[in-house]
Amino acid sequence: MSAPDYQVDLTNCDREPIHQLGRIQSFGALVAVNTDWLVSQRSTNLEKMLGLDEEIEIGSRLSNVLAGPAVDQLRSAVSGLIDDDQIERLFGLDLRGDGTLFDCALHCSGPYSIIEIERHKQGDISRQLGLLRPAMQRLEKLTDLDTLLEEAARQVRTTLHMDRVMIYRFHGDLSGEVVAESARGDLEKFHGLRYPKSDIPAQARELYVRNRFRIISDVNDEPVAIEPGITAEGAPLDLSMSTLRAVSPIHIEYLRNMGVEASLSISIVIGGKLWGLFACHHYSPKFLPYSQRTAAELYSEIVSLLIERALNKKHSKLRDRGREVHDRLMRDIVAGQSLLQSLPTLDPVIGQIIPHDGISIFVDDIYKLNGKGPNEEEFRALVKSLNAAATSRVLAVDELPARFPRAERFSDRAVGALIIPVSRSPRDYLVLWRSSLDQVVTWAGNPDKPVEMGPNGARLTPRKSFEAWQETVEGKSSPWTDGELQMADQLRVSLLEIILRLTDKDLEERRKAQAHQELLIAELNHRVRNILNLIRGLINQSRGDARDIETFTEIVGGRVSALALAHDNITKGNWSSAPLGELIDSEAKAYLAGKTDRLRVTGPEAQVNPEAYTVLALVIHEMFTNSAKYGSLSDSTGLLEITTRRDYDDSLVIDWTESQGPPVRPPSRRGFGSTIIERSIPHELGGEARVDYKLSGVEASFRVPDRFVEWDEAEQAATSPADSEADGVPNSETDSDTKPAPGSVLLVEDSMIIALDAEDCLKELGVAQVRVESSVAGAMEALAKNDFEAAILDYNLGGENSEAIAKELAGRGTPFWMATGYGEMKDRVEELGARGLLTKPYGKKELEQLLSDLSAS
Numbered sequence: 001m002s003a004p005d006y007q008v009d010l011t012n013c014d015r016e017p018i019h020q021l022g023r024i025q026s027f028g029a030l031v032a033v034n035t036d037w038l039v040s041q042r043s044t045n046l047e048k049m050l051g052l053d054e055e056i057e058i059g060s061r062l063s064n065v066l067a068g069p070a071v072d073q074l075r076s077a078v079s080g081l082i083d084d085d086q087i088e089r090l091f092g093l094d095l096r097g098d099g100t101l102f103d104c105a106l107h108c109s110g111p112y113s114i115i116e117i118e119r120h121k122q123g124d125i126s127r128q129l130g131l132l133r134p135a136m137q138r139l140e141k142l143t144d145l146d147t148l149l150e151e152a153a154r155q156v157r158t159t160l161h162m163d164r165v166m167i168y169r170f171h172g173d174l175s176g177e178v179v180a181e182s183a184r185g186d187l188e189k190f191h192g193l194r195y196p197k198s199d200i201p202a203q204a205r206e207l208y209v210r211n212r213f214r215i216i217s218d219v220n221d222e223p224v225a226i227e228p229g230i231t232a233e234g235a236p237l238d239l240s241m242s243t244l245r246a247v248s249p250i251h252i253e254y255l256r257n258m259g260v261e262a263s264l265s266i267s268i269v270i271g272g273k274l275w276g277l278f279a280c281h282h283y284s285p286k287f288l289p290y291s292q293r294t295a296a297e298l299y300s301e302i303v304s305l306l307i308e309r310a311l312n313k314k315h316s317k318l319r320d321r322g323r324e325v326h327d328r329l330m331r332d333i334v335a336g337q338s339l340l341q342s343l344p345t346l347d348p349v350i351g352q353i354i355p356h357d358g359i360s361i362f363v364d365d366i367y368k369l370n371g372k373g374p375n376e377e378e379f380r381a382l383v384k385s386l387n388a389a390a391t392s393r394v395l396a397v398d399e400l401p402a403r404f405p406r407a408e409r410f411s412d413r414a415v416g417a418l419i420i421p422v423s424r425s426p427r428d429y430l431v432l433w434r435s436s437l438d439q440v441v442t443w444a445g446n447p448d449k450p451v452e453m454g455p456n457g458a459r460l461t462p463r464k465s466f467e468a469w470q471e472t473v474e475g476k477s478s479p480w481t482d483g484e485l486q487m488a489d490q491l492r493v494s495l496l497e498i499i500l501r502l503t504d505k506d507l508e509e510r511r512k513a514q515a516h517q518e519l520l521i522a523e524l525n526h527r528v529r530n531i532l533n534l535i536r537g538l539i540n541q542s543r544g545d546a547r548d549i550e551t552f553t554e555i556v557g558g559r560v561s562a563l564a565l566a567h568d569n570i571t572k573g574n575w576s577s578a579p580l581g582e583l584i585d586s587e588a589k590a591y592l593a594g595k596t597d598r599l600r601v602t603g604p605e606a607q608v609n610p611e612a613y614t615v616l617a618l619v620i621h622e623m624f625t626n627s628a629k630y631g632s633l634s635d636s637t638g639l640l641e642i643t644t645r646r647d648y649d650d651s652l653v654i655d656w657t658e659s660q661g662p663p664v665r666p667p668s669r670r671g672f673g674s675t676i677i678e679r680s681i682p683h684e685l686g687g688e689a690r691v692d693y694k695l696s697g698v699e700a701s702f703r704v705p706d707r708f709v710e711w712d713e714a715e716q717a718a719t720s721p722a723d724s725e726a727d728g729v730p731n732s733e734t735d736s737d738t739k740p741a742p743g744s745v746l747l748v749e750d751s752m753i754i755a756l757d758a759e760d761c762l763k764e765l766g767v768a769q770v771r772v773e774s775s776v777a778g779a780m781e782a783l784a785k786n787d788f789e790a791a792i793l794d795y796n797l798g799g800e801n802s803e804a805i806a807k808e809l810a811g812r813g814t815p816f817w818m819a820t821g822y823g824e825m826k827d828r829v830e831e832l833g834a835r836g837l838l839t840k841p842y843g844k845k846e847l848e849q850l851l852s853d854l855s856a857s
Contacts, residue, residue, distance in 0.1 A: 022225060022226045022229050022236055022237065022239075023223035023224060023225055023226065023245075023246040024043050024116075024223060024224055024226065024239075024242065024244040024245055024246055025215075025216070025217065025221065025223055025224075025244050025245075025246055026045060026221050026222065026223060026224050027118060027119075027217055027221075027244075027287060028043075028049075028116055028117060028118045028243075028244040029042070029043045029045055029046040029048075029049040029050070029116070029117045029118075030042065030043045030046070030114065030115070030116050030117070030226060030242070030244060031043070031046060031056075031062070031114075031115050031117070032109070032112045032113070032114050032115075032226075032231075032237060033062055033112065033113050033115070034111060034112060034113075035111065035113075036061075037061060037062045037063065037071070037075070037113075038059055038060065038061055038062070039056055039057070039058055039059065039060045039061075039062060039065070040058065040059075040112055040231065040232060041058070041112075041226050041227065041228060041231065041237055042056055042058070042226065042227060043224050043225070043226050043227070044224045044225050044226075044227060045224045046117070049102075049117060049119070050065075050066075050095065050096060050117075051096065051098075051100065052065070058227075058228065062074075066095050066096065067094065067095060067096055067097030068097075069094075069097070070093055070094060070095045070096075070097070073090060073093060074090070074093075074104065074106065074115060077090055077104075077106050078106055078108070078113050081106070081107065081108050084107070084108050084109070084110075084241070085107075085210050085211075085241060086107065086108075087105055087106065087107045087241060087243075088105070088106045088107070089103070089104070089105055089106075089290075089294060090103065090104040090106070091103050091120060091290070091291055092120050092122075093120075095117070101119075101120035101122070102117050102118065102119060102120050103117075103118045103119070103120045103289070103290040103291065104116065104117055104118075105243045105290070107241045107242075109237060109238045109239070109240075109241070110231075110238060112231070112237070114237075114239075114241075114242065116242060116243050116244050118244075118289070118290045119289075120289075120290075120291075121289040121291060121292075132295055132298065132299060135155045135159070135299065136299075136302055138151065138155070139151060139152060139155070139302075139303065139306055140306070142306075143310060143313065144310070145307065145310045145311065145314070146179075146180070148303075148306060148307065148310055149167045149179055149180035149307070150180045150182075152167065152180065152278075152303045152306075153165045153166065153167050153180040153181055153182040153278075154182040155299075156182075156278055156280065156296065156299065156300075157182040157183075157280070158182075159292075159295070159296065159299070160264065160280060160288060160292065160296060161286075162264065162280040162281065162282050162286070163183065163184045163187065163281060163282045163283050164181070164182070164183040164184065164187055164190075164280070164281040164282075165181070165182045165183070165278065165279070165280045165281075166178045166180065166181045166183075166190060166191075166278075166279045166280075166281075167179055167180040167181070167268070167276060167277070167278060167279075168195075168276050168277045168278075168279045169275065169276040170205075170274060170275065170276055171479075172479060173197065174197035174202075174205075175194055175195060175196055175197050176194065176195045176197075176199065176200065176276075176277075177192070177193070177194050177195070178190045178191050178192060178193050178195075179191075179276070187283075199254075205274050207240060208265070208267045208269075208274050208277070209267065209269055209272070209273070209274050210240060210241065211240060211241050211242075212266060212267035212269065212297060212300065212301075213243065213264075213265070213266055213267075213293060213296075213297050214247070214263075214264070214265040215243070215263070215264050215265075215288065215293060216247060216252075216255070216262060216263045216264075217262055217285060217286060217287045217288070218261060218262060218285035218286075218287075219252050219255050219256055219260065219261050219262070219263075219285075220261065220285070221285070223246035243290075243293075258281070259283060260281045260282070260283060261282060261283055261284050261285050261286075262281075262282040262284065262285050262286040262287075263279070263280060263281055263282070264278075264280035264288065264293070264296070265277050265278065265279055265280070266278040266280075266296060266297060266300040267300070268300060268303065268304045268307065269304055270304055270307060270308045270311070271308070275304070275307065278296075278300055278303075314483065315483055315486065318353060318483045318486065318487055319486075319487075319490070321352060321353045321487075322353055322486075322487050322490040322491070322494075325349050325350065325352065325353055325491070325494070326490070326491075326494040328349055340361055340363055340366055340368050343359065343361055343368050343370050344370060346359065346361075346430075347359045347370045347371065350432070350491065353484075353487045353491075354418065354432055354484045354487055354488060354491075355434075356371075356418070356432035356433060356434055357371055357372045357373075357414065357433055357434050357435045358370065358371030358372035358373035358413070358414060358432075358433035359371060359373070359430070359431070359432055359433065360373050360374070360379065360429075360430075360431050360433070361428075361429070361430050361431075362379065362383070362428055362429045362430075362431070363422070363423075363428045364428070367379055367380070371433070372413045372414055372433055372435055373410070373413060373414045373431070373433040374407075374409070374410040374413070374414065374433075375410070378406075378407075378409050378410045379431075381406045381409070382404055382406055382407065383427070385404050385406070386419060386427065386429065387427050389419075389421075392421070393421075394418065394419065394420050394421075394485060394488040394489050394492060395417075395418075395419040395421075396417075396418050396419075396480040396484075396485055396488070397416060397417050397418075397419070398415070398416045398434070398476050398477045398478070398479045398480065399415060399416070399476045399477075400414070400415050400416065400417055401415065411436070413433070413435065414433035414434060414435055414477075415434070415435065415436045415476060415477050416433065416434030416435075416476070416477025416478070416480070417431055417432065417433055417434070418431065418432040418434075418480055418484070418485075418488050419431050420432075420488055420491060420492045420495070421492065422492060422495045422496055423496075430491075430492075430495060432488075434477035434478060435477065436476065436477060577607040577608060577609045577610070577613075577710055578607065578608065578610075578613055579605055579606070579607055579608075579712075580605070580606050580607075580608050580616065580644065580652070580654075581601070581605055583613070583616060583617055583620060584601055584620060584642060585601075587620050587621055587624045588601075588624070598632075598633060598638065598639055598640060599639075599640050599641075599642070600639065600640070600641045600642070601641075601642045601643075601644075602641075602642075602643050602644070603642075603643045603644030603645050604644060604645070604646055604711065604712070605644075605711075605712045606644060606646070606652050606709050606710070606711055606712070607709070607710040607711075607712060608652070608704065608708055608709055608710075609708050609709075609710070611685075611708060611798060612684075612685050612704055612708035612709075615680050615681060615684050615685055615752075616654075616681075616702075616704070618676050618680060619676060619677055619680055619681060619689070619702065622673045622676050622677050623656055623677060623700065625673065626673065626677075626698070627640060627658055627661075627698070630662075630664065631658045631661050631662075631664060631697060631698050632658035632659060632660060632661030632697050632698075633658075633661070634661060634662060635661055635662055637660050637661065638658065638659070638660050638661025638662070638697070639658070639659050639660050639661075640656075640657070640658055641655075641656075641657045641658075641659070642654065642655070642656055642657075643655040643657070646711055647703070649706055650706035650709065650711065651687075651703055651704060651705050651706045651709065652703070652704040652706075652708075652709045653701065653702070653703050653704075654701070654702045654703075654704075655699075655700075655701050656698070656699065656700040656701070656702075657697070657699050658697030658698045658699070659696060659697045660697070661697055663695050663696075664693050664694060664695060664696070664697055664698055665693065665695075666693040667693070672756075675756065676752075676753075677689065677691060677700070678691060679752060680752050681702055681703070681704065683752040683755070683772075683774050684750055684751065684752050684774060685704060685705060685708060686705055686775070687702065687703045687704045687705050688701075688702070688703040689701075689702050689703075690702075743767060743768060743769075743789035743790065744767070744768060744769040744770075744771065744786070744787075744788045744789050744790075745762055745767050745769070745770050745771070745788060745789065745790050745791065745792065746771050746773070746779065746782060746783070746786075746788040746790075746791040746792070746816075747759060747762070747770055747771065747772045747773070747791070747792050748772075748773050748774070748778075748779045748791070748792070748793045748794055748797070748802055748805060749772065749774065749792075749794045749819070750774045750775070750794060750796075750797045750798050751794075752774070754794075754840075755772045755774070756772075757843075758792065758842075758847065759772055761843065761844040761847050762847060762851075764844065765844065765847060765848055765851055766851075767851070771786065771788065774797065775797060775798075775800070776797060776800055776802060776804055776805060779793075779802070779805045780804070780805065780808065783805070783808055783809075783812075787812075787814075788814060789814070789815075789854075790814065790815050790816060790817075790850075790851075790854050791805075791809055791814060791815075791816035791817070792816065792817050792819055792838065792850075793805055793806060793809075793816055793817070793818055793819065793834075794819045794820065795818050795819065795820040795825055796820065802818075803832065806818070806832045806833060806834065807832075807833075809833075810832070810833030815835045815854060815857070816833075816834055816835065817834055817835055817836050817837065817838050817850055818832065818834045818836075818837050818838065819837075819838040819839075819840060819842065820837070820838075820839070820840065825837055835853065835854075835857075836850070836853070838850065
């Protein structure tokens with residue numbers, strides 16, 4: 001075994017601190033000098049080694065004891081020491097000037113310079129360095145870690161001529177295992193044996209990192225004391241970095257119990273941590289000169305680098321596989337599936353880099369398991385305990401019930417877990433599960449055997465039995481390796497990235513949905529306000545067409561029904577174009593009950609968009625109403641022929657021809673119904689409307705521009721769709737009252753009914769001239785030819801807005817008001833230069849307040 005300084009944790013034993021043992025091994029000498037190079041402490045055999053007849057007194061100048069050139073060399077070496085853990089070596093130094101050569105090791109200990117002296121072996125340093133090069137060349141070719149360790153052990157034994165050389169590797173639980181061995185043929189082999197962590201306590205491990213070389217030439221040799229026992233400051237001399245420092249009698253007894261008489265330990269340090277040891281045993285006393293030990297130490301450092309290279313190469317391969325897994329996860333999961341849905345895909349992919357028996361995901365309070373592991377109830381029982389752990393660290397456990405007692409409930413399925421947190425709060429997890437791996441571990445003696453009190457007073461006795469002792473381990477999974485933990489952490493980062501991307505995507509979708517919802521609400525609000533304004537206009541305008549309440553109710557009801565019918569047709573396809581034929585057919589059914597032979601509809605089908613559909617609904621309703629009251633449908637013989645055609649410019653033309661009915665006379669009074677028929681299509685759609693009251697029957701023609709129409713090439717039947725807002729009334733005529741006006745107002749409104757209602761209200765309030773326009777072009781033309789005292793602008797004019805008109809009016813200094821159904825326009829009033837906002841539906845009261853504000857200014 002190795003050469004640890006203590007066999008167990010000696011916290012309660014009366015022993016000297018491990019770095020302050022005031023003795024050294026007898027084959028060397030030690031002298032401590034202060035900054036003035038006065039001797040402060042020395043070993044009792046210093047004079048013997050140097051061949052002095054007189055004892056060196058404490059406080060003597062070193063220059064009075066050693067030759068001047070030697071002292072200069074020592075001073076120069078000490079000046080090269082940068083930190084307390086650095087050691088300088090001098091070989092073949094003539095300390096006395098008499099030709100006797102010594103090897104010296106120098107280091108600092110607080111305010112003192114420590115000089116360790118051994119006899120020099122002539123020519124050995126060159127020979128040892130010469131052996132080092134070919135050994136390194138052989139090792140350089142090896143990349144497999146196990147092969148590298150076996151060859152390294154063999155070469156150390158060949159170089160040092162030791163009976164046994166082992167490479168001893170520490171596990172995560174601090175126990176050690178012999179992973180490589182080269183031994184004399186007649187010796188029992190230790191390869192594969194495990195040693196409990198108590199064989200090398202924590203304080204010894206720390207020292208092995210600082211001072212990487214420990215030697216015992218003869219376990220039966222008596223060490224020599226350092227005099228005096230304490231420094232001038234009253235504390236023991238710190239010998240942590242000493243090469244010659246004697247070891248604890250506990251460890252000497254430990255080696256004797258193994259039959260070992262000489263030992264050598266060289267640390268293998270990787271990444272600043274103790275990875276393992278070269279443990280060299282010899283079964284008779286063996287002295288290794290300082291030059292040979294130095295070469296072995298250098299060899300160990302090179303082997304450490306080669307081991308680190310092999311481990312890094314292995315980790316590099318794992319990282320490459322981890323990146324492949326990351327790329328695949330990003331491709332598969334971010335393609336659209338959630339983490340929970342991707343569990344069957346995740347399992348085999350992650351299994352390529354981290355073997356496991358089951359995998360589960362706990363995300364958004366939803367649990368899903370694939371393979372072996374706890375069910376949902378069993379896992380939820382662990383969640384509180386898991387949440388107490390760090391949020392950004394992977395938790396690896398190979399004996400769950402010992403860590404989390406509630407895990408005992410599913411220990412028949414999983415006892416090991418690699419818990420990967422993939423969020424902060426509430427905590428989400430991906431967990432890899434491992435089943436119990438019943439295994440036999442071969443220990444070098446019973447690791448749990450109680451340690452007995454022994455001959456060293458109140459100290460603990462080292463183990464005496466090193467026979468192979470087998471232990472069957474149950475209820476534990478195979479341990480999670482460092483490489484697997486690195487992969488788990490990389491996986492955690494990958495999953496966090498995936499979750500963040502999915503979350504960002506979800507947030508973006510929510511943001512878009514919210515924006516769309518807000519737009520729909522605003523649009524709905526606008527349309528509701530427009531409809532309310534439209535209904536109010538219908539009611540106000542229909543008063544002149546009725547002589548009693550029954551007639552008024554009938555007229556208004558018919559017009560509202562026409563609007564409702566049109567709205568139903570265009571909302572069937574989510575506010576999309578609708579067939580004109582459905583509109584004609586619906587109106588015809590209301591008046592022809594059982595007389596369908598009285599109507600003939602011919603021509604190709606056309607799809608009319610929502611903007612034009614309600615306009616046509618009102619016009620056709622008024623035409624049917626008039627025909628049923630005064631025209632060809634008012635008796636039992638008349639005929640009505642409706643013809644649709646696609647004109648040369650793709651516009652829709654509707655020809656209306658009545659015949660064989662009663663004689664027709666032009667209306668003596670122009671009512672709201674006539675206004676709808678003659679002005680709706682030109683005003684709101686920019687189309688044409690013509691009505692001839694011939695004695696033989698009414699003939700009319702309506703043209704709807706192509707931008708409102710989609711033609712169905714396959715259909716040649718008679719039906720059409722459309723969209724707008726209004727209702728029909730009987731043909732009647734009303735002369736509007738004309739009142740003297742205090743000024744002129746420009747009214748820009750694309751809904752004819754709202755425009756007519758607003759126009760009437762303004763005139764009733766005394767406005768002399770009201771100019772009504774439905775488009776930006778019409779309004780700008782009117783402004784070019786006239787000066788207006790005020791203006792009312794509907795913001796939304798079909799496919800355009802009235803901002804250009806507002807800019808022109810603001811430039812002229814003409815006061816104007818914006819009218820809209822969108823509440824958001826409140827924020828734009830000042831920006832556009834408007835005096836205020838008319839929120840639809842508005843009426844006479846609001847317009848009266850507007851004129852009052854105008855006169856007040």
